[in-house]
Structures are given as C-alpha cells and as structure tokens.
Amino acid sequence: MRLHRNLCFATVDGLLLIFNEGKYADKVVQQLLKRDKRWGSRDRGFVAETTYDIVRWKRLYAEIAEIKEPFSRDDIWRMIAVWATLKGVKLPDWKYFENTPQRKIKGRFDELSKIRKIKESFPDWMDELAAKELGDKIWSKEATALNIQADVILRVNTLKTTKEQLKAELFDLDIETEEIPNHISALKLAERGNVFTTEAFKKGYFEVQDASSQLVAEYLDVEPGMRVVDTCAGAGGKTLHLASLMENKGQIIALDIYDNKLKELKRRAKRAGAHNIEPRHIDSTKVIKKLYDKADRVLIDAPCSGLGVLRRNPGSKWNMQPEFMERIKKTQAEILNSYSKMVKSGGKLVYATCSILPSENQEQVSKFLASDNGKEFTLVKDKKILSHVSGFDGFYMALLEKK
Numbered sequence: 001m002r003l004h005r006n007l008c009f010a011t012v013d014g015l016l017l018i019f020n021e022g023k024y025a026d027k028v029v030q031q032l033l034k035r036d037k038r039w040g041s042r043d044r045g046f047v048a049e050t051t052y053d054i055v056r057w058k059r060l061y062a063e064i065a066e067i068k069e070p071f072s073r074d075d076i077w078r079m080i081a082v083w084a085t086l087k088g089v090k091l092p093d094w095k096y097f098e099n100t101p102q103r104k105i106k107g108r109f110d111e112l113s114k115i116r117k118i119k120e121s122f123p124d125w126m127d128e129l130a131a132k133e134l135g136d137k138i139w140s141k142e143a144t145a146l147n148i149q150a151d152v153i154l155r156v157n158t159l160k161t162t163k164e165q166l167k168a169e170l171f172d173l174d175i176e177t178e179e180i181p182n183h184i185s186a187l188k189l190a191e192r193g194n195v196f197t198t199e200a201f202k203k204g205y206f207e208v209q210d211a212s213s214q215l216v217a218e219y220l221d222v223e224p225g226m227r228v229v230d231t232c233a234g235a236g237g238k239t240l241h242l243a244s245l246m247e248n249k250g251q252i253i254a255l256d257i258y259d260n261k262l263k264e265l266k267r268r269a270k271r272a273g274a275h276n277i278e279p280r281h282i283d284s285t286k287v288i289k290k291l292y293d294k295a296d297r298v299l300i301d302a303p304c305s306g307l308g309v310l311r312r313n314p315g316s317k318w319n320m321q322p323e324f325m326e327r328i329k330k331t332q333a334e335i336l337n338s339y340s341k342m343v344k345s346g347g348k349l350v351y352a353t354c355s356i357l358p359s360e361n362q363e364q365v366s367k368f369l370a371s372d373n374g375k376e377f378t379l380v381k382d383k384k385i386l387s388h389v390s391g392f393d394g395f396y397m398a399l400l401e402k403k
Contacts, residue, residue, distance in 0.1 A: 025315035056314035059121040145388035150311040204271040212395040217241035224249035226296040236265030243274035304353035308394025352397040361396035
C-alpha cells in the first residue's frame with residue numbers, strides 16, 4: 001500500500017473533527033467521501049477505513065505517540081505514522097514523517113500491549129465497568145472481538161424476493177454472498193463493498209442489518225394479521241423486518257420520539273414495499289396511553305450504551321461518559337414499565353438492547369418482573385449474544401408473556 005497525500009490530508013481533517021470537536025465518525029466520513037469526485041472506490045475505502053481504524057485504536061496510538069488531547073494537526077500526523085508503522089505501510093519522504101522512530105514505536109506497542117485497556121483501546125471507566133459485570137476473562141475476549149471490523153450483512157426482504165434470487169442477482173454483479181447458519185434472512189458479503197448503488201438495493205430487495213439485530217424481530221413471534229407496536233422504531237430496521245415476517249398483513253405501529261427518524265422510516269418502507277406500517281410521533285404521553293392493552297406484540301428495542309456495536313461505531317466509546325450509564329438505565333426501566341402496558345392479555349413483549357452489560361439487560365428484566373406492573377408477565381426465554389462467541393454484534397433480547 002502507498003500513502004497518497006490528498007487522502008492522508010482528508011483523514012487528518014476528519015480525525016480532528018472527530019477527536020477535538022466530538023463529531024460522529026460516520027457523519028464525518030460521509031462528508032469526507034464527497035470531498036473529491038475524482039476519487040475511486042479504493043481511494044474512498046482508504047479514507048473511510050483509515051479514519052475508523054485510528055478512531056478505534058485512538059488510545060493505543062496516542063499512548064505510543066506520547067500525545068494528549070486536544071490533538072494538534074501534528075499530533076494526528078504522528079498517529080498516522082504509528083498506524084502505518086504497525087500496519088507495515090512504508091512511510092513516504094514527507095516532512096510530517098521526518099524522524100519517525102519506527103523501532104521505538106514497535107517497542108512501545110509490545111510494552112503497552114500488556115495492559116488491556118491500552119492494548120484494546122478503551123477508556124478506564126468502561127474497561128473497569130465491563131470487567132466488573134462480565135468478569136475479566138470474558139471481557140478480555142469480548143474487548144478484542146469488539147475491535148474487529150464488522151462484516152457487511154444483508155437482510156433479504158422477503159416481501160419482494162427470496163434469498164436464492166437475491167444471491168443470484170448479486171453474483172451476476174460479482175458480489176459474492178454467504179449464508180449464515182441459524183439466520184433465516186441473512187447473507188454475508190464475502191468481501192466488503194458498497195451495495196447501496198446496486199439496482200437490487202434501489203428496488204428494496206434487501207437492507208443492511210447485522211446478523212444479531214436480525215434475530216430480534218424473529219424473537220417477537222409475530223404472525224400475519226396481528227397488531228404490533230415497535231415502540232422505539234427509529235429509522236425502522238426492525239420495523240421493516242416485522243413487516244416482512246407479517247407478510248404485509250395486520251398493523252405495525254412504529255413509535256419514536258424523533259420525528260425525523262420516522263420520516264426516514266417512511267422512505268425506507270416505500271422502497272421495501274411494506275404497506276402495513278403506521279408511523280406515530282411520540283409528542284406526548286397520550287400517544288402511549290391510547291395503546292394500553294391494545295397490542296398483540298410489543299417490541300422495546302431500548303436505548304442503551306451500544307457497547308455491543310462498537311465494531312461498527314468505534315467512536316461512541318470516546319463520546320460516552322460514565323454518568324450516561326446511570327441515566328440510560330433509568331430511562332430503560334421507565335420505558336419498560338410504561339410501554340409494557342400496551343400488551344394485551346395473552347400478548348407478548350420483547351425487550352432488546354445492543355448492549356453486552358447485564359445491568360442493561362438481565363437485571364432490567366428481573367427488576368421489571370419484580371415490579372407491580374411486571375408481575376403480570378412471565379419470562380418465556382432470553383438470549384445473550386457476545387461478539388467473541390457469535391462473530392457478530394453483541395445483543396440481548398428477552399421474550400415476556402402477559403398472563
């Protein structure tokens with residue numbers, strides 16, 4: 001691999017925005033990729049992957065480079081020098097790389113790799129919390145797994161096509177896919193690539209959705225003709241999956257406190273050919289109360305720390321603060337208590353998060369079941385997914401039934 005000056009400049013600019021101004025990595029990368037129309041897919045790939053790589057390993061690279069935040073432009077160049085040295089990329093004869101101590105970099109890496117929170121690049125508080133909740137041994141394995149770049153996983157939209165048909169159509173475009181055991185609608189790309197420009201995507205034949213995330217809608221045990229409420233629908237990844245499982249029959253009420261996300265859901269639903277979705281903006285408690293005892297199925301894909309999806313959102317570990325954890329756990333408990341009232345007798349509820357922490361998962365469910373409202377429910381089953389075991393995102397889901 002050769003380093004190109006304009007691609008490195010773009011990466012430096014992006015990293016300064018992410019590290020010093022707290023901008024979201026995915027939004028910054030999106031903007032960077034529009035910077036030069038002459039860039040080919042390999043150029044854009046370099047900018048995106050290098051930016052994410054340095055965000056992922058920020059702590060390790062900063063410790064090796066002996067720099068501290070807020071980072072100067074020269075500091076970011078030092079981090080790129082560390083990244084290149086450890087990746088075996090030859091440093092060009094540019095002023096930014098003058099006197100780069102490559103032997104010292106490798107020595108510092110060997111030395112710092114003995115300390116997990118630096119080796120795996122996590123803030124102190126996050127490393128301590130995860131080790132406390134999961135145990136040292138499991139957290140060490142999970143921390144390593146959460147730093148592996150996520151595969152691109154597609155969810156086949158069975159309202160429009162089949163897995164076999166989509167596989168064949170993509171194969172004709174030289175996009176090879178693999179099936180994933182125990183994931184009914186999932187296809188994994190054999191090689192990373194941009195699938196959003198394909199006709200198959202434009203025609204709504206698939207969505208990009210991690211394999212673990214695809215298990216949530218299936219866990220809800222929906223049937224065509226039911227009334228289902230997706231309470232934290234967002235832009236609708238799981239809502240669309242529910243629509244396909246219900247064969248467009250029945251009603252899905254998609255709720256969210258963010259109206260702009262529901263507008264995105266409408267656009268995605270149109271492309272997917274999902275006609276049984278009714279978005280409703282939660283602008284007051286009345287929206288929730290109107291649905292009490294009305295739903296056959298309720299999905300609570302609760303807001304959470306997102307520690308299970310750090311493979312695809314590495315920047316979130318640097319933006320999150322310890323106090324956020326207490327706030328989010330309080331929110332989860334409130335949502336579970338309030339939204340569970342929508343389930344009618346004999347109906348079912350799934351509580352899910354993309355977190356790996358028991359305090360956001362099993363402990364929330366246990367506390368709810370011990371509460372006055374929760375005593376009406378029984379736990380049917382739950383599932384904990386860890387990245388180092390599955391190879392996919394960390395997730396949790398619990399199926400509860402109302403007596």
